[in-house]
Amino acid sequence: MSVAGVGEFGLIDRVTARLSYGSTVLLGPGDDAAVVAAPDARVVASTDVLVEGRHFRRDWSGARDVGHRAAAANLADIAAMGAQPTALLVALCMPPELETGWAEELADGLAAEAAKVGASVVGGDMSASPTLTIAVTALGDLGGRPPVTRSGARPGDVLALAGRIGYAAAGLTVLTRGFRTPRLLVEACRRPEVPYAAGPHAARLGATSMIDVSDGLLADVGHVAKASGVAVDVRRDAFEVPRQMRDAAQALGVDPYSWLLAGGDDHALAATFPSAVALPPDWRPIGRVAEGSGVTVDGRPYDGPAGWDHFR
Amino acid sequence: MSVAGVGEFGLIDRVTARLSYGSTVLLGPGDDAAVVAAPDARVVASTDVLVEGRHFRRDWSGARDVGHRAAAANLADIAAMGAQPTALLVALCMPPELETGWAEELADGLAAEAAKVGASVVGGDMSASPTLTIAVTALGDLGGRPPVTRSGARPGDVLALAGRIGYAAAGLTVLTRGFRTPRLLVEACRRPEVPYAAGPHAARLGATSMIDVSDGLLADVGHVAKASGVAVDVRRDAFEVPRQMRDAAQALGVDPYSWLLAGGDDHALAATFPSAVALPPDWRPIGRVAEGSGVTVDGRPYDGPAGWDHFR
Missing domain, CATH: 3.90.650.10 (PurM-like C-terminal domain)
Incomplete structure (x- = not known):
């Protein structure tokens, strides 16, 4: 079945049914927005996008692989600030003829990679597009520490x-x-x-x-x-x-x-x-x-x- | 000049030079991730994507209009939870031949719409793509209130x-x-x-x-x-x-x-x-x-x- 065949809401139901939510998720998918714990009273946030033909090829990588990679690229940015990742949001643009199984396995890969660090997929958006595109935003918590930026290196380090x-x-x-x-x-x-x-x-x-x-x-x-x-x-x-x-x-x-x-x-x-x-x-x-x-x-x-x- | 002509880092410099940052921005663009205030110790987050030909047409809307609209679609989701928007992150996928001016005006529109509610564009990602695509994530703060979800309506309301x-x-x-x-x-x-x-x-x-x-x-x-x-x-x-x-x-x-x-x-x-x-x-x-x-x-x-x- 194609994503056009099941429709936007049908596909959202199928995908969210495969997700599970860690303790940082106060409100998961299904509303206008998700609510995620930010115990540090600051949130670390980063966005990375993968475009088919530019960042991945479907004949080289399975949907699950692409999910792992899209999550990893974003979770790594959070870790690089010294923070603990908490949540992912995913904008998924798909050709209407894409098999729903591809989107479902992508979600599995995203969720599995996020689970490695105790994070969860908490929301997203889907649209038809001629170009398969996955934009992921990762959130994280600094646990009371200052963020480690790119600008603090000192001679002698x-x-x-x-x-x-x-x-x-x-x-x-x-x-x-x-x-x-x-x-x-x-x-x-x-x-x-x-x-x-x-x-x-x-x-x-x-x-x-x-x-x-x-x-x-x-x-x-x-x-x-x-x-x-x-x-x-x-x-x-x-x-x-x-x-x-x-x-x-x-x-x-x-x-x-x-x-x-x-x-x-x-x-x-x-x-x-x-x-x-x-x-x-x-x-x-x-x-x-x-x-x-x-x-x-x-x-x-x-x-x-x-x-x-x-x-x- | 096309976006391919100025390159990824050149375009990022041009775009971020046009942005300004409100008091919720603890660390803006230029690092692996941004840091945004979340005084409530929870963060509200939502993602919405606009795809050219599906959600907008460049002959019908200017870049600034598209920026306003992409920001508004996301900021409205935060407001609909009863929260105050704080920040936007933007993944921008562009045909390499797109004029840099288009991306710069898009950023102006995004920033101007965000400024209406005291929010700022704090980060993002750019990639080449055959399909002009703008995925925006908005963050917000609940100010100590419970989120207003879709599920609380009661008979008599x-x-x-x-x-x-x-x-x-x-x-x-x-x-x-x-x-x-x-x-x-x-x-x-x-x-x-x-x-x-x-x-x-x-x-x-x-x-x-x-x-x-x-x-x-x-x-x-x-x-x-x-x-x-x-x-x-x-x-x-x-x-x-x-x-x-x-x-x-x-x-x-x-x-x-x-x-x-x-x-x-x-x-x-x-x-x-x-x-x-x-x-x-x-x-x-x-x-x-x-x-x-x-x-x-x-x-x-x-x-x-x-x-x-x-x-x-």
Whole structure:
């Protein structure tokens, strides 16, 4: 059955029947708006949109994968402020001939990813559109801590990373060249594994700045350097190229460091910490903050591809 | 200059330079997420999406109009819970060849509409897309009051309306038939005039249920009737057909009550009140709640067009 066949309200009923609600949800879908707990008396909010053909392809990713990824991209932004995600709202634009099963599985993926951090899908909107588009807004709670912004890095700080990088970019290259393996990389491109807990953890440890790595490590560290008015140097030897990535790079004739340093979409977290902070295992040091501006790799400008611009 | 020409970050800079931030904005655009005050320790949140060709046409509405309308549709949902809007987040998907001026004027419209209620555009996302799409999320604060849902109407309550209805639908019919006047109606279709203050006002007066009229009065009152498990009767003589609407209806051969009773997009608010409440001038009585189910007009089923389904 197509989404046009069941109609807007029929589809909303089908989708909301699949959702469940955590303790932060005071009023879920079905009214003009949802009501979500904000115990901190501040709410952290971020919006990210995925467009078919631009951010995902239905022949490369299942609906559930796309749901996981759309949720993850937004939940990672909340975690990158040092906050705990509480809720997602989803605007879903669909071609009328889309199978309802696709929308239902998308909702399953969104809900399952949100559940990893105790968050819930609390509302949304649906419309017909020639272009399948998923705009997600995530909300979160700071738990009494100040938000960790991009602008607090100070000379002498250590740059550290939580989570994987380069996997999603490697997987995308693999898929683009017409392959479906290695599975590790292709799956990473379909569903990021976001180190959500590392965000609030970094905030409690006293991180001076933090960012979600979505445009590519060097590009995103560049945002931190610019916002903080500092220079950042990334150490290439901080990255071990995983075996499957090394093999794929060799087979495809790609420098694996272009995936590691410029690939986005793994939604790792990068943060800076005062050098006195003893970093726990989820945060590994990868560089240094200094006076100046810009990002260097081993002290030199990086001449590989820099990152991602969504209009180019 | 096209949006592809200035690029994602260039366009974000241009747009955010035009915004200003009210006192509820603790951290505005430019980081992974915004931080908004939620003094009530709960946040009200709603998402609504506008798709070109489905919800607006660029030859019928300017970018600023579309911005006003996208903001209004969302802010009205917050008001309909009895809450005070605080912030908007905007996901904007644009054809790469779109002029940057269009996006900038859209932002002006969004910000100006939000400013009417003291709210601010605090964040968003941009992407290229073949289909111009604007997904907006609005946040709001309940000020210590319980949310006014759709499910609290009780037999004996009075149904009341705040704001205009039928104007936007009449304006749309006028435009569809190739006319550009009467201006009053056409302008109403471009930019709704939402009675924002009437939402929190109704909550303070003890409204038992409330809804934003976006699908059409009878359809939306039907949502209240269903959620509350009651019947609602609407009095046709509660509506005076404005002169310009009557003239347009006559010229176009349309029953003006089809606009009044089934037209959406004016974002009036409909609410039910205990009969003992003395209604202030912004809320005029238009019907009654009784035991039973469904919506009637003057005691009979309404046989005109019922409302709007976004997939049909």
